[in-house]
Amino acid sequence: MALLSVQDLVVRFRTHEGTVHAVNGVSFELDAGETLGLVGESGCGKSVTNLAIMRLLPRPAGYIDGGRVLFDGNDMVTMEESELRSIRGREVAMIFQDPMTSLNPVLTIEEQMVETIRAHRQLSRDEARRRAIELLTRVGIPHPETRLDSYPHQFSGGMRQRVMIAMALALEPKLLIADEPTTALDVTIQAQVLELLRGMTNELGTSVILITHDLGVVAGMTQRVNVMYAGFIVETGSTTEIFANPKHPYTVGLLHSIPRLDAEEAAPLIPIEGVPPDQRHEPVGCPFAPRCAWRIERCWTDNPPLAAVDAISSPPVLSGPQATHRVACHNQPTAEEAVAGRPLRSGFVAAPPPAGFVGPQDHVVEHDDELAAYAARDAR
Amino acid sequence: MTSADISVPGRVAERGSRGLWGDAMRRMLRNGPALVGLALITLFVLAALLAPVIAPYDPIAGALVDRLKGPSGAHLFGTDLQGRDEFSRILYGAQISLQVGVVAVLMGLAMGGTIGALAGSFGGKVDAVLMRFVDVLLSVPGILLAIGIVAWLGRGLPQIMLAVAATTTPLFARLLRGSLLGLREADFVVAARSLGASRWRVLFRHMLPNALTPLIVAATLALATAIIDVAGLGFLGLGPPDPRTAEWGTMLTDSTRFLRQAPYLLFFPGAAIVLAAIGFNLLGDGLRESLDPRLKR
Numbered sequence: 001m002a003l004l005s006v007q008d009l010v011v012r013f014r015t016h017e018g019t020v021h022a023v024n025g026v027s028f029e030l031d032a033g034e035t036l037g038l039v040g041e042s043g044c045g046k047s048v049t050n051l052a053i054m055r056l057l058p059r060p061a062g063y064i065d066g067g068r069v070l071f072d073g074n075d076m077v078t079m080e081e082s083e084l085r086s087i088r089g090r091e092v093a094m095i096f097q098d099p100m101t102s103l104n105p106v107l108t109i110e111e112q113m114v115e116t117i118r119a120h121r122q123l124s125r126d127e128a129r130r131r132a133i134e135l136l137t138r139v140g141i142p143h144p145e146t147r148l149d150s151y152p153h154q155f156s157g158g159m160r161q162r163v164m165i166a167m168a169l170a171l172e173p174k175l176l177i178a179d180e181p182t183t184a185l186d187v188t189i190q191a192q193v194l195e196l197l198r199g200m201t202n203e204l205g206t207s208v209i210l211i212t213h214d215l216g217v218v219a220g221m222t223q224r225v226n227v228m229y230a231g232f233i234v235e236t237g238s239t240t241e242i243f244a245n246p247k248h249p250y251t252v253g254l255l256h257s258i259p260r261l262d263a264e265e266a267a268p269l270i271p272i273e274g275v276p277p278d279q280r281h282e283p284v285g286c287p288f289a290p291r292c293a294w295r296i297e298r299c300w301t302d303n304p305p306l307a308a309v310d311a312i313s314s315p316p317v318l319s320g321p322q323a324t325h326r327v328a329c330h331n332q333p334t335a336e337e338a339v340a341g342r343p344l345r346s347g348f349v350a351a352p353p354p355a356g357f358v359g360p361q362d363h364v365v366e367h368d369d370e371l372a373a374y375a376a377r378d379a380r
Numbered sequence: 381m382t383s384a385d386i387s388v389p390g391r392v393a394e395r396g397s398r399g400l401w402g403d404a405m406r407r408m409l410r411n412g413p414a415l416v417g418l419a420l421i422t423l424f425v426l427a428a429l430l431a432p433v434i435a436p437y438d439p440i441a442g443a444l445v446d447r448l449k450g451p452s453g454a455h456l457f458g459t460d461l462q463g464r465d466e467f468s469r470i471l472y473g474a475q476i477s478l479q480v481g482v483v484a485v486l487m488g489l490a491m492g493g494t495i496g497a498l499a500g501s502f503g504g505k506v507d508a509v510l511m512r513f514v515d516v517l518l519s520v521p522g523i524l525l526a527i528g529i530v531a532w533l534g535r536g537l538p539q540i541m542l543a544v545a546a547t548t549t550p551l552f553a554r555l556l557r558g559s560l561l562g563l564r565e566a567d568f569v570v571a572a573r574s575l576g577a578s579r580w581r582v583l584f585r586h587m588l589p590n591a592l593t594p595l596i597v598a599a600t601l602a603l604a605t606a607i608i609d610v611a612g613l614g615f616l617g618l619g620p621p622d623p624r625t626a627e628w629g630t631m632l633t634d635s636t637r638f639l640r641q642a643p644y645l646l647f648f649p650g651a652a653i654v655l656a657a658i659g660f661n662l663l664g665d666g667l668r669e670s671l672d673p674r675l676k677r
Contacts, residue, residue, distance in 0.1 A: 055572055058565050063597060079580075089576030103566040106589045115585070116575045194626060 002029040002070075002319050003174060003207050006055075008069035010233075012046070012050045014060070018280040022048045025067070027306075032174065037222035037239065039215065039254070045231040046211045050177045054094060055084055061212045063271040068094060071175070084139040090120045093168035097180040099160035103152035109136075110148035114169055124370070129368075135166040139196060153192040158189035165197060172204050179211045194221060211219060215258055224323055227251050227269050230277050230287035233306060236326030246338050247309050247327040249294045256341035270341040286330070290353070294331045296344050297351040383584050409672040414666020420659030427475040437465035439472040439626040448642050457648045460634065469626035476620065476627045477656060480541050481606040487545035488662065490519055492552025493595070495581065499553070500560025500591075501583050514550045522547035522605070523612050530613060545610045548602045555598050566590075581667035589667045593671040602662035604657040616628045630640050 011023035023045040030036050038046045053069050055076060069076040071092065076084065096102040104112055113132040117123060123131065129148070136144035139162040152160060161181060168176060181188040181197065198221060201208050209220055218225055220237060225242045227235040227250065237250040246252045253272040268292050274291035277283070287290070290298040308316050309332070310326045316324035337344050382476040408414055417626035426433075436456075436484055449459045457466035489592070495514060517525065529543035563569055564587070572586050614629020628649040635645035 051570075056570055056573055085576050085578060087576075088574055094574040096567050097572055098567055102571040104568045104572065104586050104590070107414075107585070115577070115581075117574050119581075164571070247498065 001032075003032045003072065004030040004209075005070040006049070006053065007067075007068045007070070009049065009052060009069065009077075010065040011057065013062045015280075021281075021283060022231055023052065024283055025229075025361060026231070026233055027067075028226055028233060028236065030175070030207050030209065031319045033205045034208055034319065035198075035222045037218040037225040038211045038228060039213060039218055039225060041213060043279075044228045045178050047180070048052055048231075049228075050179060050211060051096070051208060053093060054088060056094075073241035078375045086120070089116060089173070090171045091173050092175045092177065093171070093173040093179045095161070095164050095168050095176065095181045098184045099157050099164055102164055103160055105152055108149055108151055109155075109163055111160060112186050113148070113163075113170065116167050117170050122198045131170070132166075135170055137161070138200070139163070139166045141166075157185055158193060161185060161193050161298070162188075162196065162326050165193070165200065169200055169204065169206070172288065173206060175207045176207070177209045177211070180213070181210075183212070183214070183215065190217075192356060197221075199343065200267065215243075215254060223321060224319070227254070229278060230283065232287060232328065233285075233326075234288065234329070235327045236306065236323070237309075238321060241325045243326070245309075245335065246327050247325065247332045248288075249292045249333055250288050252333050252338045252341060255289075255338075263271060267352075288378065293331075293350050294333055294337075295350045296331045297354075298376050299351065300354050302330070304330050382601070404667075408488070409668060413662045414670070417659045417662025417664075417666060418462055418657055421663055424656050425478065425660060427471050428478040431468075431471040431475055435465075435468035437468045439464060439468045440624045448638065450642070451644055453620045458642065458643055458644045460631075460642070461638065466631075467577035468649055469631060470648055472626040473628045473631065473649065474656075475653065476611055476625065477607050480537060480544065480610045481603050484606050484610070485548055485602050487541060488548030488602065489552050489595070489599055491532060491545060492549040492554075492654055493556055494552040494555025495542055495549070497583070497588070498556040501579075501587070503561070503564075505640065507557070510553070511670045517546065518550040518554075521599045523609060526609055527616065527618060528611060530618045535618060537628055540610060540613055540618070541622075542605045543613065544606050547609060549604060550647055551598060552595065555594055556591055559594060560587055563587045563634075577663075594668075597664055597668040597671065600660055604660035606666070607656050609661070611649075613627065641677040 006029070009023055009026045013020040013022055026045070026049055027085065028036070038049070039345075040046050041357050048062070051062070052064050053076065055064075055069075056064065064077055067077065071087065074083075074089070098360070103109075107115075110129060110132060113135070114125060114128040117128040117131055120126070121128070132148060133144045136147065141147055141159060141162055143244060147155075148212070152163075156161065157325075178197065182193050194217065197208070200206075208221075210217070212218060222239050225236065225239050226233045227242070227248060229250050235242065235246070235251045242251060243255070246255055250272070256270040259269060272291055277287050283303060285301045286295070286299040286303050287296045292299065306326045306328045308326055312324065316326060319325075319352060333343070343350075410647070430522065431439075442462040444463050445465035447461055449455055450462075451458045455465050455467065457470060460467055460469070472676045495510050505631070509639040520528070524541075525544035527546050529546055530539050533539040540631065543609065560583075569582060569586050572582055578587070610619075610627075611629030611632065614627045614631075615633050616629075617633065619625070619627045619630040631649040632646065632653075638645060
């Protein structure tokens with residue numbers, strides 16, 4: 001049985017401008033010891049999915065509107081708050097994007113670490129302190145005995161993220177959710193922190209869900225990837241398979257919007273045109289259709305389900321290294337097209353929107369920051 | 381280059397580990413106006429505490445032969461209609477102002493803090509009901525509310541304290557609620573919850589300490605208002621029930637009848653009120669600047 005099984009998870013946000021359809025029926029599984037990447041641009045629902053798993057959605061706006069989250073066979077969606085509390089930190093822990101704000105500024109590192117350890121373990125203050133020193137040593141903080149008395153603002157960003165990792169792994173959880181753990185750090189520190197994360201989770205056999213929009217991180221850290229768009233998983237499979245053989249136009253677009261150092265010749269970057277859909281509207285058709293070069297008429301009205309890329313008779317494998325490569329697309333790009341980054345079929349024109357379709361094209365173009373930066377660099 | 385020039389790597393950060401309050405203290409000591417405020421308040425507190433020791437005369441019993449004497453060596457600030465020493469009365473008046481002001485602000489802090497904490501941490505209906513109550517309090521001008529309460533409950537120091545506390549309550553309630561609402565989705569609060577911290581632990585250990593500094597600043601500033609309010613009530617004849625009590629506001633009222641003969645009787649209590657209020661204002665502003673990390677220099 002999978003360690004974590006998310007089934008048809010639906011998350012909505014009530015706002016003054018209407019209901020935001022943040023996550024629209026996401027299902028995936030995770031085995032013990034597996035590292036799963038969750039990629040997609042800002043606002044695609046990757047962070048919300050994980051906050052929902054932890055039941056930490058901002059209240060009262062965000063709520064789970066359906067689905068189940070089975071952790072070790074128990075449904076976290078219907079669980080009592082007290083039960084949930086005993087799982088948080090001990091069984092599932094989280095690391096957040098910005099280490100500058102995810103530690104309490106008025107408490108020393110010792111107070112925060114000891115508190116976390118003692119919330120779940122029957123340890124004396126001294127024992128907990130010794131455990132904290134041990135952990136800080138493990139994550140590479142020099143002079144841990146003296147640094148324990150420091151306040152967060154006396155640490156650098158990279159060091160704070162190390163402290164966060166130490167706290168998150170203090171109770172040796174079975175699952176670690178890392179929400180863009182290195183986005184706020186500079187590149188050299190990123191590599192160190194990722195290396196540390198990989199080393200420690202390997203050692204402890206911790207499963208990891210790594211949320212990121214950095215495909216380089218995905219390639220280096222994960223065994224399996226879910227590509228998310230507008231609250232849907234649009235493609236899933238092993239990392240090597242997704243990178244070698246992307247089958248969803250959005251995945252193709254993502255791969256073409258980052259520069260590759262190993263490219264034989266300077267391939268132009270192809271930005272993904274347009275903006276993500278306005279998620280205040282109930283999704284109709286494929287959410288990516290308005291931006292898709294491969295769209296056919298059917299895409300506007302019929303949202304394709306996630307289905308195996310190759311026709312198989314047996315049920316798809318949902319987790320582990322043998323996971324079935326699945327994609328939600330009516331008109332999958334061919335291998336050649338995926339390499340070229342655009343449709344190559346002669347005479348193929350992307351289907352125009354049906355009459356009366358209100359799309360997001362009229363809005364101001366607002367790319368994911370990083371993608372926009374790449375696109376701008378390419379344009380120069 | 382001598383060896384003293386070489387810094388030891390890895391030890392640099394430890395130099396500054398005095399914590400939040402240590403840093404705030406250091407910034408405070410470099411802040412001129414705040415030090416002036418601190419000096420004024422020290423003077424005020426010393427006057428209140430040491431009144432029985434340093435007051436040259438009894439503040440209540442006077443000698444009628446000495447009535448309405450101007451400032452002199454014998455009576456530093458002169459004497460009033462009943463021949464009581466004005467300087468002694470100012471010193472004892474500080475006692476009343478300090479006592480009523482501090483107790484009133486603490487009561488306001490307790491009431492407003494409780495309301496704000498409940499509203500900010502529970503949200504939803506609790507928040508809506510409590511905040512509408514606060515809005516009602518807020519819609520009545522402070523001094524009017526205080527007059528109303530004293531008129532309703534009768535004259536007396538506890539009533540005055542409660543009245544002044546009621547005027548500061550909405551301020552604290554709104555402030556704490558606002559900070560808590562902001563902190564509810566703060567990364568470190570979500571992080572603490574993700575590590576299994578209970579609701580109460582999150583509130584008391586993570587949210588309240590972070591919401592405390594604006595509250596301390598507001599309380600200091602509220603002390604200035606409280607002192608003025610107490611004097612205002614006294615001036616309007618709603619001061620301490622015993623008319624002989626040395627209270628700055630009451631002293632001001634008494635003096636207005638002799639404005640021509642004894643203007644100093646207006647000047648000294650007025651100056652005392654103004655200086656105490658300025659002192660708390662300067663200190664409050666200084667505290668705000670020292671404690672607010674966004675103003676960190």
